[in-house]
Amino acid sequence: MSATLPAAPKTNRIGLPKADYEGAKSTLCLGCGHDVVTKQIVTAFWELGIEPRRVAKFSGIGCSSKTPAYFLNRAWGVNAVHGRMPSVATGALLANPELIGIGVSGDGDTASIGIGQFVHLVRRNMPLVYVVENNGVYGLTKGQFSATADVGSTLKGGGANDLVPIDLCGLAIELGCGFVARSFSGDMKQLQSILQAAIAHRGTAVIDVISPCVTFNDHEGSTKSYKYAKDHEEPLHEIGFVPYFDDTVAEIPPGEVMDVPFPDGSVVRFHSVGRDYDPTDKDQVLATLHRSRTAKEFLTGILYLEPEKPSFASLLNTVEEPLTTLGEDRLRPSPGMLAAILERYR
C-alpha cells in the first residue's frame, strides 16, 4: 500500500513556484492580447529565477498600464499618470540601481501623450524593459485612433486613419536604443525569448508588441487585428536566449547562427530564417525597417541589439549601492566643512 503524495510544485532555480510570480486577476476583456503578454512576463521572470522583490513594475495609464497589477504580486508596482511612467521609473531606478525595472505602456501612453518622456528615457539608456502593448487604438476611452494606427486602417464604427503612424522601433533605433524588438502577442515563443533577453539587457530595452484589442480594433479593415497580424507577421529570425547561468549550450553548426553575448555572460542566439539580417548592423537595420514600411511588412524579432552601450547610471558615475540607504555618515559633510564652505561667503 502506498499513499500517493501530491506532486511538489515545479520550482525555478531559486526554488520558487510559478505562483509566486503571478498577480491579481486581470480585468481586461476576454481574449485581450495584453493578457498574453502578462503571462509571458510571469514566465520570463520565473524562468530566469529573479527574486520578485527585486523587481519594480511601472506603467502609465490605459488598458496596458493596468497589467502590472496582473503579474509579480511580490514585486513593487507604480501605476503612474498618463504618459509619465518613464520619468517615475528613471527616478526610482537611479535611486535604487539594484531594482530590475519593467515598464508596461500602450501606444497612446507612449506614442502620444508620453512621446517626450519615451524619447528621453531611450536617450538616457535607463536600464528598463519597456513593453509597449500596441493595438493602434485607445481602449479605455472606447476606440479612438492612437498615433501608431496605420494610414488607411479603419475604426470599428467606420472612418479611416489618414495620419502617418509613429514607428516606435524606428524612433528608438534612431535615438540610439541598444535593444529594440517588435513582436506579436500571438507569437508567444518569440515574445518569451525577447522578454528574457530584454531583462538581461542593462539599458533601455524597447519591445513593441502588437497586441490586438479584441473589443475596438479586431475587425476587417484594421491593420492591428489578430488576423491581420497573423497573416502578415514575418519573423526576421528565430531567437534563442541562453541565460548566463545556463551552461547547456548545444553545438550548432556555424553559418546559420549568430551569437550576441551580453556583459553578464548571457547570449542571444539568432537562427537565420533565410533572410540576411544582422541585428547589430545599424545601417542595415534602418534600411530594412525603411523598406518594410513602404512594403507594409510586419517584421518581428530583435530588430537592433547593442548590449555594451553604457547605461545612464554609469554615465552619472553613481555608486552601485542604492542611494536610498545612505545615512548621515556618508551624506552630511562635517561641521568643519560647513565652516569652511561658509568662509567663502564672509
Next chain:
Amino acid sequence: MSNAPSTTATAPTGVVVNDFSLQVATANGSGSQTANNVLLRSIFRMGIPVSGKNLFPSNIQGLPTWFTIRASRHGYIGRKRELDVLVLMNPETAAEDALAAAPGTSVVYEKKLAVEKLRDDLRLFPVPFSELAGKLPLPPDQAKLRRLLVNMIYVGVLSDLMGIDPAEIEASIRRQLEGKAKAIDLNLAAMRLGIDHSAAAFQTKLPHRVERMDATTGKLIIDGNTASALGCLFGGATVCTWYPITPSSSLCETFIDLCAEHRVDPGTGRALAAIVQAEDEIASIGMVLGAGWAGARAFTATSGPGISLMSELIGYGYYTEIPAVIFDVQRVGPSTGLPTRTMQGDVLICHTNSHGDGKHPVLFPASPEECFTMAQAAFDLAERLQTPVFVLSDLDLGMNNWMADSFPFPEAPFDRGKVLDAEGVERLKETWGRYRDLDGDGIPWRTLPGTPHPKAAYFTRGSGHTELAGYSEKARDYVENVERLARKLETAREMLPKPAVEERPGATAGLLAFGTSHYGTTEGRDLLEHDHDLPLDYLRLRALPIAREAREWIERHDVVYVVEQNRDAQLAALLRDEMPACAARFVSVLQYDGLPLDATTVVDGVLSHRGRTGGAR
C-alpha cells in the same frame, strides 16, 4: 532693529551716516556685476548692514540693468523705494532715471550723458568715465576689457565721495578675482583712477557717508538659492532633477557644484548623488517621485510655470503618499509674466495644487539661514508625512545677495519617517496595510522597494485604493482614504515651523507677513510706531497650513494687516477660508509690481486703512 529711530527726518543738507540706498544703472552684460559685488562687500567689510538687489532683464546682453545697494545702520536690508544715490552709466536709461529722481538725489554719471541739462535740482557729479578708462595701461586692441574696467572706476569715485575704505575695496577685489593677478592689478588701477579723479574734481562730497561700525561680524553675504542648495547637501538629498528656469536654476547648479566637491565616495570616487537635467518640469517631478518612492531624498527646484506643469504629478504624489521636496523660487506670473522680477504669487497654486481635493505643506523661508534650515526640514517633513512638501522662496530671496546670520550645523539625524524593514513587516504583517492608519495620526507605514519579505511589496496607484493598496472604486474606501489624508494634514500643522511673533504692549492690531515681505513689513512697522504713533504687533508666518499659534494670535487682534506680494491677496484668502469667523479682520496690504516690497507700501497701506492721509514721507 525695532526701536530704531526714523530715517525720514534727515535734513537734505545734513550728513547721513550709514543709511542710504544706492542704485547703479548699467547695461546687461557690461561687466558691472563684479564692480557691484565689490562695492557691496566693501561696505559689508566695514561692518555696515547691507544688501544688494540686482534688477535685471530677461536678456543676455544689452538691455538695462539696475543694481541697488541698501546700507542701514539700523539693520534694514529690504528694498527702499526712495533712492539716495544714483550712478548712471547706461545711455539708454540715463534720462529716464534722472528725470525720475527725487530732488536732492546725488547723481554720479558719465559726463557725456549731460544730466545737468535735464535737472538742476540734483547733486550732480559728472565723471568722464570713458576718458579715464583711456588712461588704463592697456594695449589699444583691448577695448572690451577697457569697457569692463569702467565699472571699477565708479567704485573708486564712490569710495572718495562716500568714504568707502579703499583698503576694503582692494581686499574685496582680491577676493572676488582670486588668483587672477593681472585682472586684480587692472581693477586696482581702475579703482585708483576713480579715487584720484574724484578727489581732485569734487570738493564737496556726498551727504551720504560710510563710516566703520561693527554690525556684520560673523555674518554672511549669500543668496537664498545657494543657501537652499547647502540645505539640500546637509539635509541628505541624493537625487536632484531639474529643468532650467529663472530664478531657480542657480539652486540646482550650486547643488551640482557642491556634490562635485562633497558627494564623492572616498572609496570608489563615484557620486553619492544622482543629478538629472530633465527634459521638462513634468519629467523633473516624475523623477523626484520615483526616487522618493524608492526611498531616496529627492528634490526639484522650479518657478511658477514649472509648478503649473508639475501639477498632475504633484496630485499623484499627494494621493499615493510619496515624499518629495519642491522648491518654488517665485517670479512674476501669470504665464511667462516678468521672468526676472519677484512675486509671492504661487501661494495658492502650491498649497492647493492639483485637481480634486488636496492641501500641501508649504514652508516660507524669509532669509538665507531659513533657506538652509527649511530645506533640511523639508526633507524630514516629506519623509515623515510621506507627501510633497513645498519650499516657497522667491526671486528676491533666491537670487539677491543678503546679509545673513551664519548657518547652524544640523546636529539631529535625518528623520526618515515611518519605514518598515523586513523585521517590521514580519512583526506587523497581520495588521499592516500600506494606507492603513495604525497610529491615528493619518500617516501610514511604508516599505521600500527591495525589502526582503514576501509581504512587503505593495502596488502604488493614483486611482482609488484601499488600505491594502488594492484598486477600489467603492465610495467608502474613497471617503475613508481622503479623510485620513485630511487628518494627516492636521498632524502636519503641528509639525511645521511655528510662526515668529513680536508684540507691543497695548497693540490691538497686527501685521502678518511671510517670506521676503518680512523686510518691508518690519521696517514699515517701525516707521508706523515712531512717525505715526501706531504700535503694531507682528506675526511672520513660516508655514502652511497655519499653525495653531497663528490662529490664536489672529483671534487676539481686531485688525490683521496681511502683507503679501501679489494682487489677489492669496494668503488672506486662505486665512479667511480657514477662519471664517475672523474674515472681516483681515486687511490686505499688497505690492505686485515685480519689485521687492518696500516699507513705504506698508506704511501707506496701513495708514490708508486707518483713514489717515497720505504717504509716510
